[in-house]
Amino acid sequence: MMAAHGRLGIATLVAGCWAGGPLAAQVGIGGDLTVPVPYVWRGVTRSQAVVVQPSAFLATGGSRDSVRVGVWMSIDATKTRADQLSDLGPGRAGLAETNLWLHYQHDQGPVSLALGIIGYRFRDAGLTATRSTRWNTTELYASVQARGARFAPRIDAWWDVDRVRGAYFEASASVPVLGNIEGYPFWAIYLRGLAGYSAGQERNRGRAGELAYFSSPGLTHAVLTASTNLAVPGVASRPLRETVQLLLDLSVQINRDGATKIMDAESPPTQKRVKLWATFGVSLPASRLF
């Protein structure tokens, strides 16, 4: 697995540097650290352990074209019980997932277009794990977003080109709701509505060996998320000198697909129509490195 990680990492870095070179000489660095409770991905509850998810990226580019390359990890910081969900399986903790990604973005006026590739890599965590190396896969993705100052609709499309095959779409829109009209410390609540749609990433009855994230095609789930990020006055990372942001997301999700309804690892698993989840985090915006 390490070899695969290495190859993907080198490939993305080389691609990033190659693509970034002509765009601009300025390179930035940033990242964040989040703690989702529980860890939900594409509407599917993945882990009920305390999960820590650090990420870091390098960015280069100008005001219209930019390239980012980064790494994202999911670490189960606590062990789960037998009746709880986790990527590593009950009684285990540690690194569960690593993603490497390369992202190109073009901003044209109020519209933002993005293309990218993401590699998902899991540990060889044993038979009890819900994710293991056989889930390693790669997706291409594209997105288009209207970057309006007050309303930002967005469509994302992912196409798995490896183990899962098929496409997954998300349509979302977010709006900021002003919190502090005086401006400093500025804060707002961002409301985001999102719907997921599977077009091939569900169970494929014709190909029994193919992996699947969902039970059936079509609408998978819908989420309403309220987010806020608060600048921490006076707390800036040195030497980057960017203001650290505290993040908080609260989500209420309506589950439609069977996979999104599963709320724990009991047998038979409990299924619910609605679930709540939250994400706490700290973020460091992109800062100029050199």
Place this chain on the structure above:
Amino acid sequence: LSRRARGTVLVTAWLAAGCVNYHERPLPAPLSGSTGGCASAEPPRSERSGELLAGFGRADITPPPGVSLAGNGPEGKQARGYRMHLYARVIFLQDPAGERLAFVVADLPHVSLTLQRLVAARILCPTAIGADRLIFSATHTHSAPGNFYEARQYNRASSVLPGYDSAGTEFLVARIAGAIVTAAGSLRPARLAWTVSPIWGHTRNRSYDAYLRNRPAPRPRFSPPDGLDPVQRAVDPGWTMIRLDTLAKDGSPRPAAALSVFAIHGTGNPSENDLLDGDIHALVERSLERAIDSLSDSLDGRPARLPGFRNRAVHLFANGTEGDVSPDWPANSRCDVPTLRPAPRSGGPRSLQRWEWAHPPAAQVGTCMAAARTYVNSVGDALGDSARAIFRRLDGKGSGQVRIARAFTTLHLKRDADALGLCSKPAIGTSTAAGADDGVTRFAHWRFAGLVDVGLEEGGGAVSRNPKGCQREKNTILALALGPHDLPEEAQLMVVRIGDLLLGVLPAEVTTEAGAQMRRAILRAAPRTVEIALIGLANGFMQYVATDQEYSAQSYEGGSTLYGPHSAAVLASALGSLTARLDSAGQSSPPAKVDPVMMYPGGGGKFFPRPDRPSPQVVRERRPVASCSGDTLVVSWRDAVPGAFQVADGPVLEIQDSTAAWGHAAWDDDRYVEVRALRTFRKSALWELRWAAPGSGVYRLVLLPRADGATTATSNSRPCGRR
């Protein structure tokens, strides 16, 4: 109560205390001539001198980089350095009968009740002048510090760093009080003359639609020249100047000082400016001061000399009815405001999207800042020429027998609202948050949840569709977020007589037509008055005052008229009453009392840089290194951290020119010099000077020795400048 209930009560009480924590405390109420708190039971008495006496003072009030620049609300920047030094200038007058007055004009965005009362208390014993004889006003530069207000809202929202800064306030109070005491201690026989001249073409009415609502239709105070744009006509162009000459040993007059009143916002710099700066006013002040020094030298037979770091003369440039009057800046001198946009996902495609403020690109900021600097220099020079011409017109017209007097009162706007005819609950309109056209904020045209218009604009949704209640057309949705003591509750008013000139002094930004209404009220009370001028932004700050009709438009000024549509009429009436009292007292000042008032500054903030130890580290090896970028001399060096030494203590640096055997080229108080503390480390900071050299030459920078022990340091020399 159960433990849980007790806990809930405690937490609720704690949170509530945080929300209503105004830090209420009384302000001093120093009355001229009173002895309370003085070491001597008898304050210095003003003697009948038989002739007019005048003294002058100047305090450098440039704070260290790090403070926030007030006046532009959320769009203001934290100061990274300075351009033109900030000064408070003082004229102290004593008439033949012993009546005393002190005029102070400071390069500040506003003067708070806190500042005025604290300064008055500090000067009461040495000068016998209290709050009732101190006329303390601001030029209204938006490139100077705030955080000194008695009202919590202004400490919270007038600049980017929220809170009342006690150290910054004390810095200003101590220096300004010191300059007044110096002026009082240097009284000399003087001659005074005054005049009013119209100056057209440099200002315009920024809320013209609201102005046009006035009925009867406004009539210009002076006949405008042909071909002037209507918005340039819709201002008060009157430039009132008081000229003071002191007497030389042979009894002949020597030009010494001037007090000007002219209506123009101090917003030549756009909100992207990150330097402390006196703006347009600084250039006008210096222009006349240099002319006076030069004239004085020539009368004394002294040869012409290079200007020193500080001029000897003082020119106080006070603001008039500038509420709706902007400098007529070109549109390209304004920078775009930040816009909130979805940010790239920091955690890659896996993470939730954040939003971030997208600031205008550096290149665009550079372009608009360059345009603004060019404009400020140009209009500053033009108005400076006007000031010099007006000053010269007063040659030989001064009199030593001018009598002065004042009438003073404190209006308790909130406590006495019903009796006065004001709204009992002050409120900010939504148009205030959107900003005026020369100070648009990032919140302009914001919609709730992206869809619902809540009136964050001038006019439009800022005008209540169903006018009712005392605030009538004002959309008061923002008032929901205000506490009971967040806005100012008192207004100190004064009418000052200087010979046959009357000055109305009030703590507000008065629109052109509201000012006309006030002048009419003063004239009705004293029909024999020859001329009337209004000094705004003086002795406190209660935001704007628009006329009733202007208020109905809910432009920025109407939205910022806190006490409702009758505010202008109430202030006009109060000024009329004061004038009547002054008139009925004959040549003397009528009795006055200075009412006790409270301040509610809210929580504190530590923005004025404080040295972190009693003896801050001195950087012995400052090692300035010069280079040339285009036509700009760039010098960087290590020095003490901001606050470890005071920029205001004197010249920090001098640029020297090789062509005159390393003679003087510029100080760090020059329109083309920008000094910034680029980065601050634990024991030192990286400083940078940028100087747009006016001509080609070989230059070097000399860092001057300072009281903190820093010794002279000289950079390498570099050829630089326009070729």
